[in-house]
Amino acid sequence: MGIITSQRDLDKMRSACQNAAKILDFITPYVRVGITTAKLNQLCLEYLTDELKVKSATLGYAPPGYPPFPGVICTSINHQICHGIPNNRELKNGDSLNIDVTIIKDGWFGDTSRMFHVGDQSILSKRLSQITYECMWKGIEKVRPGSKLGDIGFAIQNHAENSGFSVVREFCGHGIGLNFHESPQILHYGKPGTGEILSSGMLFTIEPMINAGQKNIKYLPDKWTIVTKDRSLSAQWEHTIYVTKTGYEVLTTSPNTPLPPDFIRNSN
Numbered sequence: 468m469g470i471i472t473s474q475r476d477l478d479k480m481r482s483a484c485q486n487a488a489k490i491l492d493f494i495t496p497y498v499r500v501g502i503t504t505a506k507l508n509q510l511c512l513e514y515l516t517d518e519l520k521v522k523s524a525t526l527g528y529a530p531p532g533y534p535p536f537p538g539v540i541c542t543s544i545n546h547q548i549c550h551g552i553p554n555n556r557e558l559k560n561g562d563s564l565n566i567d568v569t570i571i572k573d574g575w576f577g578d579t580s581r582m583f584h585v586g587d588q589s590i591l592s593k594r595l596s597q598i599t600y601e602c603m604w605k606g607i608e609k610v611r612p613g614s615k616l617g618d619i620g621f622a623i624q625n626h627a628e629n630s631g632f633s634v635v636r637e638f639c640g641h642g643i644g645l646n647f648h649e650s651p652q653i654l655h656y657g658k659p660g661t662g663e664i665l666s667s668g669m670l671f672t673i674e675p676m677i678n679a680g681q682k683n684i685k686y687l688p689d690k691w692t693i694v695t696k697d698r699s700l701s702a703q704w705e706h707t708i709y710v711t712k713t714g715y716e717v718l719t720t721s722p723n724t725p726l727p728p729d730f731i732r733n734s735n
């Protein structure tokens with residue numbers, strides 16, 4: 468279970484998470500027509516090693532049954548849902564991609580992802596990305612001591628399905644802290660009032676994967692990349708969250724973090 472028990476640890480976790488977010492700020496201007504995702508990976512590797520002096524959590528990461536992941540970022544393009552491996556394909560006009568980065572600083576893990584759009588964006592891609600961003604925040608909004616995990620999952624699923632989209636079931640948010648993936652699992656679907664009760668000090672990610680078509684997935688032969696079975700577009704956003712005494716703190720923030728949606732800003 469990802470948990471914070473001292474101010475010192477909280478400061479370290481904040482710093483790890485902010486560093487992860489800074490990598491997404493750094494890479495943003497490079498995400499253009501013609502660049503390869505391998506080049507984006509190389510730029511991120513140099514930045515996190517030489518400038519931030521942090522370690523990648525994904526490079527060489529090999530859970531049981533998986534080959535070592537070869538990148539410091541996951542680059543998941545269009546119908547790829549998550550865990551896309553950086554490669555030599557050039558980004559082209561109209562591509563949408565998720566870039567997901569996880570780093571380790573002082574032993575603490577920070578994990579965050581955003582959507583990026585190359586050139587002209589289709590109306591569907593724009594709407595899918597926006598709804599997915601709102602889904603993440605609908606989940607974040609539920610975070611406070613006493614809430615249940617099912618409240619988070621339900622809020623996300625409800626918003627996705629009311630928008631005509633579907634929620635990927637096989638992958639979920641996760642506890643995080645001194646390890647990459649810990650309990651609890653943060654499902655992005657569920658029933659209100661069910662599941663584990665949240666308490667202050669907990670650390671976890673919320674990272675909904677939302678498909679424009681059906682929810683079904685497929686593994687590519689590389690054993691990492693997950694795609695939609697019907698080849699429909701998919702989007703994902705991810706923040707690492709800390710449960711405070713009264714609500715939540717989003718830890719993966721940086722100077723260029725996108726603002727929360729209006730329904731959050733107007734309620735604060």
Ligand code: MF3
Nearest residue numbers: 525528536541550567569578
């Ligand atoms: N960052 C992903 C997550 O949000 C995990 C990526 S594992 C990798 O949990 F090996 F594919 F990089």
Ligand code: CO
Nearest residue numbers: 578672674705
């Ligand atoms: Co994660």
Ligand code: CO
Nearest residue numbers: 567578579705
């Ligand atoms: Co991630």
